[in-house]
Amino acid sequence: MEKDAYIKGRGAQQNVRNRFLEMSHEMRDDFLEYCRLEGDEADDNKTQYIRVFPKTIVNKVDSPDVGMGYSMNPYQGCEHGCIYCYARNSHEYWGYSPGLDFERRILIKENAPKLLEEKLKSKNWKAHAIMLSGNTDCYQPAEQQFLITRECLKVFLKYKHPVGIITKNALITRDLDILTELAKDNLVAASISVTSLSEKTRRVLEPRTASIKKRLSTVKKLSENGIPVNVMIAPVIPSINSHEVLPLAKAASDHGAVSIGHTIVRLNGAIGQIFTDWIQKTMPDRAEKVLHQIEDCHGGNLNDSRYGKRMTGEGKIAAQIHSMFRIARLKYFADKCYPHLNTSLHESYKDGQLKLF
Structure with missing residues (x-):
């Protein structure tokens, strides 16, 4: 196995250093050579599931x-x-790298349903839409395998x-x-991400996401079953998918979505290093162009942390993207509306069944 x-x-092509840890892990050349001579794999690239037991689940x-006001991540x-x-x-x-570890060390919160039930039964809790996902x-x-979301x-x-619910998986x-x-x-x-x-x-x-065909068919299937669907065209990355705004919006509308949303990519924290390494390996012919255009959207940086x-x-590129979305909404979603969810029933069901008196 060659070092590079x-x-x-996998998305990430490296494990960048965890900023909170004093120690770091490095794949040394002499170890890689030893593995080659022995016929062993230095990295089996397998996913590990690790059980954790949080004390709360609603954030x-x-x-x-x-x-969103509240979220939870199983x-x-x-x-x-x-x-x-x-x-x-x-x-x-959690003590892991935001690179490969993020994709290969998955923490499983098996007590999430129990914690959620305790939260919803709490006397102090007032119904407010909770977003499943929001982080992962x-x-x-x-x-x-684990059926926690179900x-x-x-x-x-x-x-x-x-x-x-926010997802990009047809498993929904x-x-x-x-x-x-x-x-x-x-x-x-x-919300289905496309x-x-x-x-x-x-x-x-x-x-490792569902194919585009499966995602669009998921939008259609949910819509046909009375579940309102928003399609998130996010993030928009200049010179990678920015030219697809109108075709994506049309496909979303044609498959039954009632709205679209979008964000412009921002490479916060360690993601700047991870993304830069990735694009230089996957799209070397346009890596610099993409990175510079992302910087153009954030005042010369790969990230801007200012709220709003x-x-x-x-900048000009961001303005062009926003203009395309305004056109897309007028053209494909003028007569559609994403609903506000019902918060009026929960109080009568706090013990798990309808209160008659």
Whole structure:
């Protein structure tokens, strides 16, 4: 195994140093040579599932420009491996690298349904839509085995509590039986992330996600079953998917989405280094162009942390992207509307059944 060999099926191509740890891990040349001579793999590239036991699961979101009040994440880390993912930095708080570790060391919160139920039964809790995901995808591959998201949806249904879902995985359709019951009382809405119509782009940008065809069919299937769907065309990355805004918006509308959202890519924290290394290996012919255009959107930097500006960007390129989305909404979504979820039922179901008196 060569030191700079491309790691197939992964987004990040390295494990950058954890900023909170004094020690760091390095793959030395002499070790790699030893593995080669012995016929061993220095890195088997396998995903590890690690059980953790948090004390709380519902998080209050204080960021004023995120668009959600509360979120919960059944998993920490995400095997989807999206190279641009802002959540990578959060893996450092658990003692791991935001690079390959984020994709290969998945923390499993098996007590999430129990913690959620305790929260919804609390006398002090007032119903407010809780977003499943928000940091890492609740329908990532681990969900096939652990079913934590499904069990959480059962809790939301039991207590008639509103829930939003963000995912880029077609696995969400597995839970249509629960989702359709929630939808009867306007208690659920979904956001499906679709960042490109090109499978070639999808495979390198988001290596372990559902295909574009499956995602669009998921939008259609959810919509046909009465579940309102927003399509997130996010992030928009100049010179990678920025030319696809109008075709993506049309595809979303044609498949039943009631709205679209977008952000402009920002490479915060360690993601700047991870993304730069990745694009130099996957798109060397346009790496500098893409990086410079991202900088153009953030005042000459790969990231801007200012609320209200960090996800919208500034400058001519950002303005052009926003103009295309205004056109897309007028052309494809003028008569559609994403709903506000119902918060009026939960109080009567706080003990898990309807209170008659």
